[in-house]
Amino acid sequence: MIKKYSIKELLDQGCSFLNKEVLVEGWIRSFRYSIFIILNDGSTIKNLQIVLSKKLEKKIIKKITIGTSIKVIGIIKKSIGVKQYIELKSSNIIIYGSINSDILQKSILQPKKHSLEKLREQAHLRFKTSIFSSIMRIRHYIAFSIHKYFHEHGFFYLHTPIITTSNCEGTGKMFQITTMDLKNDYPIDYKKDFFKCKTYLSVSGQLEAETASIGLGKVYTFGPVFRAENSNTSRHLSEFWMIEPEIAFYHLDENMNLAENFLKFIIKYILDNCMEDLLFLNENIKKCKKNTLLEKLELILKFPFQKISYTKAVEILNKEEKKNKIKFHHSVLWGEDLQSEHELYLVNNYFNRVPVIVFDYPSCIKAFYMRVNKDKKTVRAMDILFPEIGEIIGGSQREERYDMLLKRIKDSNIDKNKLWWYLDTRIFGSVPHSGFGLGFDRLVQFITGMNNIRDVIPFPRTPSNAEF
Known part of the structure; x- marks a missing residue:
């Protein structure tokens, strides 16, 4: 059975997880070029980069938006990027809950800077x-x-x-x-x-x-x-x-x-x-x-x-x-x-x-x-x-x-x-x-x-x- 880890555990002990298959869950912070997901699960301020498999179906990719909650299974690899030491190359992804883009635009989860007063207005989301x-x-x-x-x-x-x-x-x-x-x-x-x-x-x-x-x-x-x-x-x-x-x-x-x-x-x-x-x-x-x-x-x-x-x-x-x-x-x-x-x-x-x-x-x-x-x-x-x-x-x-x-x-x-x-x-x-x-x-x-x-x-x- 594939073991589940928090993002904090993976990032704190990156070397020990290299080339191992793991399971992570969290919320999407950003999604770039239809291939890179930045994931966070609340355990740390740092994020984990997920590299999506090229075999992933287009209908799943269309459901991926900022704030979407997902489950990912994949192999931990050393990252070629300078912002992170490791990344997760996915073999399987399951979407738990997605967000409609129109609703997202009205929320504090949209990718832009919000005032603290604005965050207070949506206190249930600011976590x-x-x-x-x-x-x-x-x-x-x-x-x-x-x-x-x-x-x-x-x-x-x-x-x-x-x-x-x-x-x-x-x-x-x-x-x-x-x-x-x-x-x-x-x-x-x-x-x-x-x-x-x-x-x-x-x-x-x-x-x-x-x-x-x-x-x-x-x-x-x-x-x-x-x-x-x-x-x-x-x-x-x-x-x-x-x-x-x-x-x-x-x-x-x-x-x-x-x-x-x-x-x-x-x-x-x-x-x-x-x-x-x-x-x-x-x-x-x-x-x-x-x-x-x-x-x-x-x-x-x-x-x-x-x-x-x-x-x-x-x-x-x-x-x-x-x-x-x-x-x-x-x-x-x-x-x-x-x-x-x-x-x-x-x-x-x-x-x-x-x-x-x-x-x-x-x-x-x-x-x-x-x-x-x-x-x-x-x-x-x-x-x-x-x-x-x-x-x-x-x-x-x-x-x-x-x-x-x-x-x-x-x-x-x-x-x-x-x-x-x-x-x-x-x-x-x-x-x-x-x-x-x-x-x-x-x-x-x-x-x-x-x-x-x-x-x-x-x-x-x-x-x-x-x-x-």
């Missing part, structure tokens, strides 16, 4: 394009490296609920879940609803992960989260994926070191395992930037991350504004959150594109669960800022003291009754613990060099858009 298939392969390797890192460092993978009754951050809009007819079932009695209470799609699995870390030591979540905010920017999605590790007996310094080590591990893994796709993106994404895609990624590994307090960051920004006569759109004031323009100036300009960790933020702009410092004004929070995209990780040492946590919940006008179980963990053997959240899609965006986060997720969910 067949070189650029999107390349991004999806890298996305897979990033996800795999995340699980690999945590497994090798003694973390346990935790599945936290997608349906929740509370907002982890205490602010922001959430997507409500109900089986009731809210227009006609008035007055609304949520005891008649499916869960007998008001429920939402989760914005984070952090609180549940904290409870697990107190019993398991090291845990992490990796799943979808949802935010109903009308943020229609190139960095925001309504449905996105988050990684959230929680570690017992960890203080803020240990948390910052873990986050830096974690990010560097991922980027090194991608550089080691996705070079072909990175090189393709490096050549095909034209940007007017100081560094190429590869140089940008290598720079993350080259230097230790810079660590500065929030207070120092405000001081630097104010001095830079006066010294260099920079005019920020938003004023830099202690006690107010740093805006994207401030974050990007720090990392891109002041620290010359080396990632920055900003820590000890004012308590008034951070979530209730963050540990209050001795000054009573700041909390043990930290954000990691990356060049081009700004904040990529947000984390903190959690407030393990019951009285302090209860006060923060009350000060934040959060119903403590909904968080009774969370407060309970501070009664039954509470420990110092820390964690952070990494926006997976934003990390993919950074590593692939894409301008818009909608181009790094298969089917983006954004305000006014839930197609496919």
Whole structure:
């Protein structure tokens, strides 16, 4: 029986397949001179050249168009062409599905350059394009490296609920879940609803992960989260994926070191395992930037991350504004959150594109669960800022003291009754613990060099858009 191989296997081990009969399947990228087929099966950015047999019937040749899916049996030969080392000389070809030329002309599969916006309009077809298939392969390797890192460092993978009754951050809009007819079932009695209470799609699995870390030591979540905010920017999605590790007996310094080590591990893994796709993106994404895609990624590994307090960051920004006569759109004031323009100036300009960790933020702009410092004004929070995209990780040492946590919940006008179980963990053997959240899609965006986060997720969910 003739063995089937992926195109990646054949191209990676070309010498060992010479003069062997093999079977390959894939989609046609191009068809030249009625004899040369360029085939791809999604396993690699590279293509395999198929040389059609002269004995092939004309009726089969007429059915061959770009996008047609085929099965080919043939002998691997050394190619006389300079663009490939091997090629497949076919002895038999079977067409699975062909494309009508009129339909092809209206699709993104036609052989011409399309804008990324156009690809998004046909998101169900863009997996067949070189650029999107390349991004999806890298996305897979990033996800795999995340699980690999945590497994090798003694973390346990935790599945936290997608349906929740509370907002982890205490602010922001959430997507409500109900089986009731809210227009006609008035007055609304949520005891008649499916869960007998008001429920939402989760914005984070952090609180549940904290409870697990107190019993398991090291845990992490990796799943979808949802935010109903009308943020229609190139960095925001309504449905996105988050990684959230929680570690017992960890203080803020240990948390910052873990986050830096974690990010560097991922980027090194991608550089080691996705070079072909990175090189393709490096050549095909034209940007007017100081560094190429590869140089940008290598720079993350080259230097230790810079660590500065929030207070120092405000001081630097104010001095830079006066010294260099920079005019920020938003004023830099202690006690107010740093805006994207401030974050990007720090990392891109002041620290010359080396990632920055900003820590000890004012308590008034951070979530209730963050540990209050001795000054009573700041909390043990930290954000990691990356060049081009700004904040990529947000984390903190959690407030393990019951009285302090209860006060923060009350000060934040959060119903403590909904968080009774969370407060309970501070009664039954509470420990110092820390964690952070990494926006997976934003990390993919950074590593692939894409301008818009909608181009790094298969089917983006954004305000006014839930197609496919």
